[in-house]
Amino acid sequence: MSVADIHIGEEVHHDEHHEQSFIQKYIFSTDHKMIAKQYLISGIFWALIGGGLSIIFRLQLGFPDMSLEWLRPILGKWITSAGKLDSEFYLALVTMHGTIMVFFVLTAGLSGTFSNFLIPLQIGARDMASGFMNMLSYWLFFISSTIMFVSLFLETGPAGGGWTVYPPLSALPQAISGSGLGMTLWLVAMVFFIASTLLGGINYITTVINLRTEGMSFSRLPLTVWAFFITAVIGLLSFPVLVAAALLLVFDRSFGTSFYLSEIYIGGEALPNMGGSPILYQHLFWFLGHPEVYIVLLPALGITSEIIATNSRKPIFGYTAMIMSMLAIAFLSFIVWAHHMFVTGMNPFLGSIFMFLTLIIAVPSAVKAFNYITTLWKGNIHFTPAMLFSIGLVSFFISGGLTGIFLGNSALDINLHDTYFVVAHFHLVMGSASFFGMLAGVYHWFPKMFGRMMDEKLGYIHFWFSFVGIYLVFFPLHYVGIAGFPRRYYSWTNFDAFNSFTDLNAFVSIAAILTFSAQFVFLFNFFYSIFKGRKAPQNPWGSTTLEWTTPRIPGHGNWEGDIPKVYRWAYDYSKPGAKDDFIPQTVPYSHTPESNLPFENELAKTEDVSPVAQDAK
Amino acid sequence: MLNLIIVLAVILIVAILIAIFKVTTLVGIAKGDAKKPEPSNNKLNATLLALFLVAGLFGFFYYSFGGLDEDFVQPIASEHGLITERLFWITMGITGFVFVITQIFLFGFSYKYQYKKDGKATFYAHNNKLEVIWTAVPAVVLAVLIVSGWKAWVGITSPAPEGAEVVEVMGYQYAWAVRYPGDDKKLGDSDYKKIDVTNQMGIDFSDKASFDDFIPLELHIPKGKPVLLKIRARDVIHSVYMPHFRMQMNAVPGMPTHFWFTPTKSTADMRAETGNPDFNYELVCNKICGKGHFAMRYVVVVDEPADYEKWYSEQTPWLKQNEDYLSQVPAELKEMAKIAAGIEAEEAEIVNIDNALVSTN
Ligand code: HEM
Ligand SMILES: [Cu+2]
Ligand SMILES: [Cu+2]
Numbered sequence: 011m012s013v014a015d016i017h018i019g020e021e022v023h024h025d026e027h028h029e030q031s032f033i034q035k036y037i038f039s040t041d042h043k044m045i046a047k048q049y050l051i052s053g054i055f056w057a058l059i060g061g062g063l064s065i066i067f068r069l070q071l072g073f074p075d076m077s078l079e080w081l082r083p084i085l086g087k088w089i090t091s092a093g094k095l096d097s098e099f100y101l102a103l104v105t106m107h108g109t110i111m112v113f114f115v116l117t118a119g120l121s122g123t124f125s126n127f128l129i130p131l132q133i134g135a136r137d138m139a140s141g142f143m144n145m146l147s148y149w150l151f152f153i154s155s156t157i158m159f160v161s162l163f164l165e166t167g168p169a170g171g172g173w174t175v176y177p178p179l180s181a182l183p184q185a186i187s188g189s190g191l192g193m194t195l196w197l198v199a200m201v202f203f204i205a206s207t208l209l210g211g212i213n214y215i216t217t218v219i220n221l222r223t224e225g226m227s228f229s230r231l232p233l234t235v236w237a238f239f240i241t242a243v244i245g246l247l248s249f250p251v252l253v254a255a256a257l258l259l260v261f262d263r264s265f266g267t268s269f270y271l272s273e274i275y276i277g278g279e280a281l282p283n284m285g286g287s288p289i290l291y292q293h294l295f296w297f298l299g300h301p302e303v304y305i306v307l308l309p310a311l312g313i314t315s316e317i318i319a320t321n322s323r324k325p326i327f328g329y330t331a332m333i334m335s336m337l338a339i340a341f342l343s344f345i346v347w348a349h350h351m352f353v354t355g356m357n358p359f360l361g362s363i364f365m366f367l368t369l370i371i372a373v374p375s376a377v378k379a380f381n382y383i384t385t386l387w388k389g390n391i392h393f394t395p396a397m398l399f400s401i402g403l404v405s406f407f408i409s410g411g412l413t414g415i416f417l418g419n420s421a422l423d424i425n426l427h428d429t430y431f432v433v434a435h436f437h438l439v440m441g442s443a444s445f446f447g448m449l450a451g452v453y454h455w456f457p458k459m460f461g462r463m464m465d466e467k468l469g470y471i472h473f474w475f476s477f478v479g480i481y482l483v484f485f486p487l488h489y490v491g492i493a494g495f496p497r498r499y500y501s502w503t504n505f506d507a508f509n510s511f512t513d514l515n516a517f518v519s520i521a522a523i524l525t526f527s528a529q530f531v532f533l534f535n536f537f538y539s540i541f542k543g544r545k546a547p548q549n550p551w552g553s554t555t556l557e558w559t560t561p562r563i564p565g566h567g568n569w570e571g572d573i574p575k576v577y578r579w580a581y582d583y584s585k586p587g588a589k590d591d592f593i594p595q596t597v598p599y600s601h602t603p604e605s606n607l608p609f610e611n612e613l614a615k616t617e618d619v620s621p622v623a624q625d626a627k
Numbered sequence: 628m629l630n631l632i633i634v635l636a637v638i639l640i641v642a643i644l645i646a647i648f649k650v651t652t653l654v655g656i657a658k659g660d661a662k663k664p665e666p667s668n669n670k671l672n673a674t675l676l677a678l679f680l681v682a683g684l685f686g687f688f689y690y691s692f693g694g695l696d697e698d699f700v701q702p703i704a705s706e707h708g709l710i711t712e713r714l715f716w717i718t719m720g721i722t723g724f725v726f727v728i729t730q731i732f733l734f735g736f737s738y739k740y741q742y743k744k745d746g747k748a749t750f751y752a753h754n755n756k757l758e759v760i761w762t763a764v765p766a767v768v769l770a771v772l773i774v775s776g777w778k779a780w781v782g783i784t785s786p787a788p789e790g791a792e793v794v795e796v797m798g799y800q801y802a803w804a805v806r807y808p809g810d811d812k813k814l815g816d817s818d819y820k821k822i823d824v825t826n827q828m829g830i831d832f833s834d835k836a837s838f839d840d841f842i843p844l845e846l847h848i849p850k851g852k853p854v855l856l857k858i859r860a861r862d863v864i865h866s867v868y869m870p871h872f873r874m875q876m877n878a879v880p881g882m883p884t885h886f887w888f889t890p891t892k893s894t895a896d897m898r899a900e901t902g903n904p905d906f907n908y909e910l911v912c913n914k915i916c917g918k919g920h921f922a923m924r925y926v927v928v929v930d931e932p933a934d935y936e937k938w939y940s941e942q943t944p945w946l947k948q949n950e951d952y953l954s955q956v957p958a959e960l961k962e963m964a965k966i967a968a969g970i971e972a973e974e975a976e977i978v979n980i981d982n983a984l985v986s987t988n
Contacts, residue, residue, distance in 0.1 A: 097918050097919070097921065098917070098918040101915065101917075101918070101920070171915060172915045176914075176915075178862065178863045178864070178880055179864065179915065179916060179917060182862075182863070185800065185862060185863050185916075185917050186917040186918065271880075271881070272881025272882070273861075273880055273881040274819065274861070274862055274863075274881070275799075275819045275820075275822040275829070275861045275862060276800070276861075276863075278824075280819055280822060284881075285881075286881065287881065287882060288864055288879055288880065288881070288882070289879060289882060322740070322748060323748040324748040324749065324750070324751065325750060325752040326752075327751065327752065327753060327754075328752075328753045328754075328758055329752065329753065330753070331753070331758050353866065353875045353876050353877055354877045354879065354884075355858075355876060355877055355879060355882060355883075355885075358780065358781070358784030361780060361784065362777055362780060362781065365773065365776060365777060365780065366773055366777070369769045369772065369776075370766075370769070372769055373762060373765050373766050373769065376761070376762075376765040377758070377761065377762055377765075379729060380761045381758075382733075383729065383732045383733050383736060384757075386733070386736040386737055387740065387749075387751070388740060388748060388751060389736075389740045389748045389749075390742050390743060390746040390747060390748040391669075391673075391737060391740050391741050391742055392666040392669065392742050393666060393668070393669050393672035393676075393741070393742075394666060398676075401676070401733065401734075401737055404733055405730060405734075408725075408726065408729050408730065408733070409726065412722040412725060412726050413722070415718060415721075415722055415769070415772065416715065416718055416719075416722070419714070419772060419773075419780075420776065420780045421710075421711050421714060421776045421777075421780040421783060422714060422715055422718065422776065424711065424783070424873060424874065425708075425711060425715075425870065425873040427875055428866065428868075428875075428913045428914060429913070466667055466668065467667075467668070470668060470671075470672060474675065477679075481683065485686075485687075486690075489690070489695060489699040490699070492700060493697075493698075493699045493700070493701060493870075494701055494868075494870030496868065496911060496912075496913045496921075498915040498920060498921075499920065499921040500920070500921040501921055502921070504921065504922050504924050505909055505911060506905070506906065506907055506909060507701060507870055507871070507909050510697040511697055511699075513696065514695070514697075520635060520638075523635055523639070524638050527638065527639050581752065583748060583750070584747055584748035584749070584750050585750050586750050591747065
C-alpha cells in the first residue's frame, strides 16, 4: 500500500497550504466529490433532454391526429407542413432518447456520480487513485456530451438508426439522412464516451483494490462498493469491444471497407461491397450491449442494498449471497448477448445455447430480489424518500425481470422480439429500476454531497407521482406488445392488426407527461435544497458506513484528521444487546462486548485499536 | 383533442402549483441542525404502499382478464403458434404467480414492518437453508421452462419438410416483394447486381429455373401445408413479421434467411372467426429500416389448398410480363425460356388464329 501512503501525504499537504482557485475547485477539479457532482449535474441535464424527447414522440404515438405546429419553434423543419412530426425525425428522437438515457444518464450519470462520490468515502480513502485521470474522465465525457448535443441540431438530423445503430442502416446515408453527419458525430461522441468510461473504471478498480483503509477487507466492503467495483470491471471488459465495433463501422462508412456490408442495392445503384456481415456488428454490439444493461443496473442495486438495510434498520439479508449473485450476473452477462439476436437467422443451435445461458442468469437475479424482500421482513422501516425509491426499484426489478423470462426463451421471442413487450420489459428492469436507484442515491447522499437536507414532503410527492406514473406508462405497453405492436413505429394506423388500442396509447402518453412533470418537483427540491435546505446532521440516517464519519461537508481529503480504521462489516443494524440500533464500522469489537457474536469476541482479542490507521502513519 | 390538451395543461399546472405551495412551506422551515427522533409521514407512506399494492393488483387482474376494450391476443393461425402460445401462457402463469407473491411480500412487509416507536428490527443476517431453497427452486422451474422452450424452438427451426411450398420474400425500402418458383417449383437465382427499376428482385435469367418465376402483388399461401419463406433484403435489414402466424425472421442484406410454418386458418376462416369481413393477414416490417419503416404493409392471403392451386396456375411468369428481359437470357436457353414463360405458346396461338382468319376469308 505504498502508493496510498504517498498519495495521502500529498493530499494533506496540499490541503493545508493553499486555497484553490475557482477553476481548480469547481471546473478542473481533481476532487472525487466535485467530479461526482459534475457528473450528477450533467446527468440531470441529459435526463431532462432524454425525457423531453420521449415526451415529444409519445405525443405522436398517443395523439396521432394532434397538430404539433406549436413545436415548430423548437423543431423547425422537422415539423412537416401538415403540422406533423417528420417520420424520419421520429426515428432520430427515439435513437437519441435511447442513447442519452442508456449512456449519458444511466452510465455516466449513475456510475459517474456514485462510484466517484462513494468509493473513496466508503472505503476510507482521501481521493481516487488518480485524481487527474478522474478529472480527465469527466472532461472526456463532457466533450462527448457536447458532440452528441451538437448533433441534435444538424441539418440532416442526429443519428436515426436506433440506439443500437445497426448497419447497413447506420452505414449508408442514402438509407436515412441521420446516417450522414449525425451518425459520424454519434460515433465520435461514443469513442470519447468510452474513453471516459474506461478512465473512470480503471480508477474505480485501482482505488477499491489499493486504497482501502486498514481493516476494510473485501468482506467488509459495503455492497455499494462491491457493485461499483464489479460494474467497473464489466465496463472495462466490454466497452473496448464497442470501440472495435464502432471503428469497423467508421471504416465501412468512410473508407470503403466491407466489414458489415454485402450485396446492397440502394438509391438506384448496386454498391461494390461484398462479403461483409451486418450480423457481425450485432454480435460485437451486444457483446457490450448486454453487459451494459448490468453496468446500468448493478450500481443501482448496490445503492439500494445500502439504503434498504439502513432504513429497515436491519443487516442486508445474505450479504455473501448478494456478492455471489453479483459476481454470477457479471460473469453470465458476457455470455448471453445473442439473446438479442434470436431472429436474425443465426444458427438455431446457437439460439438454444443462448436461451439456456440467459435463463440461468435469472437465478442470481431472483436471489437478489428475495434478499431485498427478506431484508424488509421484521425490520423497523423508515420511509425516507430514498427508501421509497429503493422499494420502487425492487418492484420494477421484479416486474421487468419476470418478463425477461419470456424474452429469453427463444421460442417465445419469435413473436415478441422488437415489439412493445420489449419496450415495456427494458424500461422497467433497466430504465426505471436504474433511474430509481439513481434518485434513491441522490436523496440518500444529498446531505453528504451538499451538507443540507432535501425536503422530504416534496420527495414523497416526487416518489408517488413517479412510481405510479411509471407503472401507468409501462405496464399497459405489455398488452400492446403481446398484441404484436412493433417498436420504432411512427404510427400503427396503416395496419389492420394494429389499429386498436388508440385509447390505451393516449392514456400512456398522458401518464408519461405526468411522470415527466413530476421530475420538476425533484429539480426544484434539488436546487433549492443545495442552497436553502436544512443543514444536515453528520449522520442523518443513522448509517454505519464510513462516509458518515466525515465532517458535515467533507473537505479535500475527506477526513480532517487520520483516516478512520474499520473493525466490522457495514451492516450492524439493530444488533441484539447494542445500545443504539446501529454500530458504525469504526467501532471496535472490543468496545461492544455486550453485542458481540461469539466469533466477534474472538476477533476482539486480536484487535489493534490504536487510533491511527496503519496506512496513514 | 382539445380536451386532452386541456387535461394535460391542467395536470401540469397542478404539479407546478404543488411545487409552489411547497416552496412556501420550505421557506418557512427554520434552518439548523434538525435531529429527528422519528421519520415523518411514515404511516402515510406505509399506507399508500399498501393501497398501491391493492389497487395495482386489482388493475393487473382486471385489465389482464377482459377489462380492456380490445383483445390483446391476436388470433393464432399457425401450427407452431399453438405450441408457443401454450408455452407463453404457461410462462405467464408461473411468472404471474411469482409476480403477485413477491409484490405482496414486498409491499406487505413494507406496510407491516413500518417504523414503530418502540419497535426493534430483528438482527437476521442470513439463513443458508432459505437461500439454498430459493436458489434451487427458481433453478428447477427455469430448467422446466428451458426444456419446453428448447423443444419448441428445435421444432420450429428444424429443416422445412419435403415438399413445402417455397416462396421468396424480399424487403426493401419501403415495401416487400415476393416471388414464387412457378411451374418447375424451383426458384431461379438472383443477383443484386441485376437489380434495376423493373427487375426489382434482381432475377438472374441465366438460370433456367427463373424463367417461370412469378411475382404477384399479394402473398398467397395454402392452408394446412407447410410454407417455407426464403427471406432476403436488398438494402438494409428488415424483418418479416406476421403476428397471426407467430412468425418473425430478419431480412438481412447479403445473408439469406428462412422460416417455415404451417398456416391453419384461411383468410375466410379468419373472417368468420373474428366476425370482421375485411380481415386480412398482414406482413409487417419489424426491424428499423428508415423513414417508411412503419408503412411496410403487405397483404397475406391464406387460401384453401384447391383455391391456392388455382390461383397459382393463373399467375403469369414475370418474364412473360417483361419480355424485354429475354435479352438477358443466354442464347442457347432462349427457346427454353420462351416455353417456360409461356411466351412462345402465346405467339404461336396468335399465329394460328391469324392463319385461321386468313383461311376463312
Ligand atoms: C419519461 C420516461 C420515458 C418514457 C415515456 C419513455 C418512452 C419510450 C418510448 C415510447 C420508446 C420508443 C420505443 C420504440 O419506438 O421503439 C422508448 C425507447 C427507448 N427508451 Fe425510453 N422512455 C422513458 C425513459 C427511459 C429511460 C429512463 C431509459 C433508460 C434506460 C430509456 C431507454 C430507452 C431505450 C434504450 C429505448 C430504445 C431506443 C431505440 O429503440 O433505439 N427510456 N422510450
Ligand atoms: Cu441482453
Ligand atoms: Cu422496417
